[in-house]
Amino acid sequence: MKSAPSVLLDEVRTRPGRDTKLGAVVRWTFITVSLVFLAALLFAPLATVIAMALAKGLGAYFQTFLDPDTQAAIRLTLTTALVVVPINTVFGFAAGWSIAKFEFKGKSFLITLIDLPLAVSPVISGMIYVLLFGLQGWFGRYLQDHNISIIFALPGIILATMFVTFPYVARELIPLMQQLGNDEEEAAITLGAGGWITFFRVTLPKVRWGLLYGIILCNARAMGEFGAVSVVSGHIRGLTNTMPLHIEILYNEYNFVGAFSVASLLMLLAVATLIVKTFVERTGYRRRR
Amino acid sequence: MKPLRQPSVLPGFGLTFGFTTLFLSGIVLLPLAALVLMTASMPWSEFLRVITTPRAMGSYRLSFGASLLAASINLVFGFIIAWTLVRYEFPGRKIIDALIDMPFALPTAVSGIALTSVFAANGWIGRYLEPLGIHVAYTWIGVTVALTLIGMPFVVRSVQPALQEVQRDLEDAAETLGAGRFYVFRRIILPTVLPALLTGFTLAFARAVGEYGSVIFISGNIPMRTEITPLLIVIRLEEFDYRGAAALGFVMLVISFAMLLTINLLQAWGRRRLVATGH
Numbered sequence: 001m002k003s004a005p006s007v008l009l010d011e012v013r014t015r016p017g018r019d020t021k022l023g024a025v026v027r028w029t030f031i032t033v034s035l036v037f038l039a040a041l042l043f044a045p046l047a048t049v050i051a052m053a054l055a056k057g058l059g060a061y062f063q064t065f066l067d068p069d070t071q072a073a074i075r076l077t078l079t080t081a082l083v084v085v086p087i088n089t090v091f092g093f094a095a096g097w098s099i100a101k102f103e104f105k106g107k108s109f110l111i112t113l114i115d116l117p118l119a120v121s122p123v124i125s126g127m128i129y130v131l132l133f134g135l136q137g138w139f140g141r142y143l144q145d146h147n148i149s150i151i152f153a154l155p156g157i158i159l160a161t162m163f164v165t166f167p168y169v170a171r172e173l174i175p176l177m178q179q180l181g182n183d184e185e186e187a188a189i190t191l192g193a194g195g196w197i198t199f200f201r202v203t204l205p206k207v208r209w210g211l212l213y214g215i216i217l218c219n220a221r222a223m224g225e226f227g228a229v230s231v232v233s234g235h236i237r238g239l240t241n242t243m244p245l246h247i248e249i250l251y252n253e254y255n256f257v258g259a260f261s262v263a264s265l266l267m268l269l270a271v272a273t274l275i276v277k278t279f280v281e282r283t284g285y286r287r288r289r
Numbered sequence: 290m291k292p293l294r295q296p297s298v299l300p301g302f303g304l305t306f307g308f309t310t311l312f313l314s315g316i317v318l319l320p321l322a323a324l325v326l327m328t329a330s331m332p333w334s335e336f337l338r339v340i341t342t343p344r345a346m347g348s349y350r351l352s353f354g355a356s357l358l359a360a361s362i363n364l365v366f367g368f369i370i371a372w373t374l375v376r377y378e379f380p381g382r383k384i385i386d387a388l389i390d391m392p393f394a395l396p397t398a399v400s401g402i403a404l405t406s407v408f409a410a411n412g413w414i415g416r417y418l419e420p421l422g423i424h425v426a427y428t429w430i431g432v433t434v435a436l437t438l439i440g441m442p443f444v445v446r447s448v449q450p451a452l453q454e455v456q457r458d459l460e461d462a463a464e465t466l467g468a469g470r471f472y473v474f475r476r477i478i479l480p481t482v483l484p485a486l487l488t489g490f491t492l493a494f495a496r497a498v499g500e501y502g503s504v505i506f507i508s509g510n511i512p513m514r515t516e517i518t519p520l521l522i523v524i525r526l527e528e529f530d531y532r533g534a535a536a537l538g539f540v541m542l543v544i545s546f547a548m549l550l551t552i553n554l555l556q557a558w559g560r561r562r563l564v565a566t567g568h
Contacts, residue, residue: 022470027377034373035385037366041438042391044413045403052406091312098305103295110309116317119549121499122397123519124538127526128320131327136531138323163316186298195300217394224396226502231523244398244502251402251506263399270394277394278387 049267052260064261072238073246073262076157080242081222084161088218089211092169096207097199100177101185111174117166126160126231152234157242160228165221172214176207209285213277220273224266324542327535339536347513348521355429355517356497359436360444364490367444368482374445375452389446392439397502404435405507427509432517435503440493447489451482451559484559488552495548499541 053061064070095114099107117125131137133150143150150156184206188198204211226244233240241249243262250259294302328336339345373379374386392400408415408425415425425431455478463473501519508515518541525534 026470030369030373031377031379033366034370037370038385038388040414041434041441042388044407045400045438046391048407048413049399049403091309094305094308094312097301098309101299102297102302102306104302104306105293110313113313113317116321119495119545120321121501121519121538121541121545123499123501123522124324124541127522127534127538128324130526131323131531131535132320134531136529159316163320166316182297182299189298189300198299199301220394224394224399226396226398227519230501231526244396247398247402248506256406259402263396263402266396266399270391270396270399273394274387274390277390 046267049260049263052256053264055260056257060257061261061264064258067258069238069241070246070258070262073241073243074265076154076241077223077243079154080157080161081219083158084165084222085215085219087162088165089169089215091166092173092211092214093199095170096173096177097203099174101182114170114174115167117163122164122225122227123231125163126228128163129156129159129232151232152236152240154240156232157229157240160232161222161225164225164228165218168218168221169211169214172210172217173207176210177203180206209280209283213280213285216273216276216280220270223269321542324535324538327532328539331532331536335532336536339533340540344512344516345518345521345537348516348518351429351432351515352498352518355432355436356440356494359433359440359497360490360494362433362437363440363444363493364486367441367489367493368448368486370441371445371448371452375449389442392442397439397500398506400438401435401503401506404438404503405431408434408507426507427511427515429515431507431509432504432515435507436497436500439500439503440497443492443496444486444489447485447492448482451485452478455481480562484555484562488555488559491548491552491555495545495552498548499545 065074095110099111130151132139133143133156134140135144135151137151150159184202185198188202189195193201224244225242226248229242230245230248233242233245235241235245235249237249243266247259247262247266250256250262331339370389374382374389405412405426407413408418408431410416410419410424410426412426418425423430425434459477460473463477464470468476499519501517501523504517505520508517508520510516510520518537522534522537522541525531525537
């Protein structure tokens with residue numbers, strides 16, 4: 001079976017009267033303009049990451065990852081993602097189940113609220129937690145008296161990351177579960193299956209591609225978030241520096257090999273994300289808006 | 290009267306709805322309310338003074354000016370790229386199609402340092418622009434370049450499906466009846482993709498206004514000249530001027546919501562048009 005775009009292209013090729021000289025000129029102009037634009041803006045920066053990381057050879061490249069501060073940054077980023085992604089996935093299912101399986105008032109308003117973090121600047125996403133938990137913030141005094149640190153510590157980083165990546169799983173699952181309908185679930189319940197059995201044996205397999213899609217996007221954002229985390233982290237080397245923040249520190253110290261080496265790791269993550277995404281789309285999963 | 294919730298045989302409404310609203314309130318709504326309340330606790334005169342300082346005004350000018358310019362560039366080039374990907378076959382088309390989403394997936398700090406080194410005076414592209422007197426890195430042009438990169442996928446991904454919707458028979462019919470290429474484009478293709486183009490433009494613009502990571506490396510961050518509003522907020526926070534930061538954040542929040550509303554209206558308009566033309 002052919003995918004939709006290639007059917008379309010066949011149709012273009014066999015179209016009568018299309019193969020004119022003007023058509024060819026327009027075609028090649030469009031392709032050239034597209035490629036030049038993307039080359040300057042996207043491909044050159046991607047290639048530069050590799051070139052800069054390897055500027056002083058493979059030895060210097062791997063040396064970066066022996067540095068304890070770099071290792072601490074990688075560990076912190078992984079920890080954050082490991083906490084944030086599962087929580088947001090559970091949330092995505094809760095939101096998907098309640099919104100797709102039931103009819104209630106104010107549903108579209110609820111969906112709008114879930115998408116809210118996407119419309120907010122990352123800096124504001126971090127700032128709102130500083131206003132709550134920072135030293136001059138609402139709970140600042142109380143937290144200090146009780147020796148609890150949220151801002152400039154791991155909890156703040158996790159909260160800010162959670163806010164930024166909050167909608168990613170939910171916004172894949174909600175439309176998908178709405179579209180797939182409730183017939184199988186209702187049949188399972190009627191035949192005597194419990195709610196959890198129905199969820200794990202019926203719903204979960206139905207939505208697996210959308211789930212995977214949401215999780216990898218959520219993970220990519222969680223590991224790469226810069227603005228929000230930058231505001232709450234305090235940039236303490238080896239302690240509250242995530243990988244993106246560590247890149248900034250190395251870069252500002254003119255340690256370009258180090259900065260671009262860490263950057264190359266995050267670029268690899270982005271490439272892996274896109275590969276999984278393309279693979280999921282091959283299965284026929286299409287994201288809806 | 291319609292009941293609050295219609296009955297269903299499926300269990301779990303209380304649990305999932307409760308968890309959803311609780312989690313949403315705790316993580317998103319309450320913290321955002323803190324920002325609004327912090328701003329509301331300021332006297333009106335102080336609020337006005339804080340958000341209209343020359344430095345703040347300079348940052349709005351750059352943030353909104355560069356975002357508008359970047360979104361406009363994307364309107365043109367995003368359309369060309371979407372058109373190329375939908376209508377033409379060429380080697381590497383599928384890989385390029387997949388790479389369009391790169392700015393979504395790539396951490397902003399990575400694109401920030403990468404763009405800076407490409408467009409710096411000794412960079413791959415910067416070295417050819419520098420003799421022409423075009424300084425990209427550490428000027429407003431650099432800010433625009435960064436905002437163009439992060440906004441590009443929004444326009445391409447909005448326009449692509451709309452272009453696939455264009456009815457080719459209509460184009461053929463028009464050409465058979467003697468319409469020129471440009472006429473077909475203006476009267477058939479453009480009206481079909483216009484809502485998608487405007488949605489992509491607004492999405493790109495909204496994203497650009499709030500962008501931080503990819504801009505701060507290439508902008509040079511000179512107050513009044515290359516300092517974006519999100520950076521000014523960060524500076525205020527680092528000075529422990531929470532109220533000043535909250536006021537600026539509130540301004541940005543209001544603008545973001547206005548744009549969110551615009552996007553929703555545009556999408557509703559697009560759907561109505563599709564229905565009206567019988568798709």
